[in-house]
Amino acid sequence: MSANNSTSTYVVSGMSCGSCVGKVKSEIGKLSGIDGVDIELATGRMTVTGTGSIDDAQIQDTVENLGYELVQN
DSSP: OOTTEEEEEEEEESOOSHHHHHHHHHHHHTSTTEEEEEEETTTTEEEEEEESOOOHHHHHHHHHHTTOEEEEO
16 A cells, blocks of 8 residues: 555435445546545445545535535544
8 A cells, every 4th residue: 555545434424225325436436546435335434545635525526416415524
């Protein structure tokens, strides 16, 4: 793991099924610098790993454009 890797944790509310999780993971994973996305449906906890700093505003915009709400943890 590079010293430039970073991890951010969020809570995404409004997801109700595996399809919701898949949609959010797919779209967040397309963002520049994102290496991985892990989401726990039961808690809404989303862990994002990336190269360099993670753009919280970009993560929030993407989640909200999908119809969900994001709260940084």
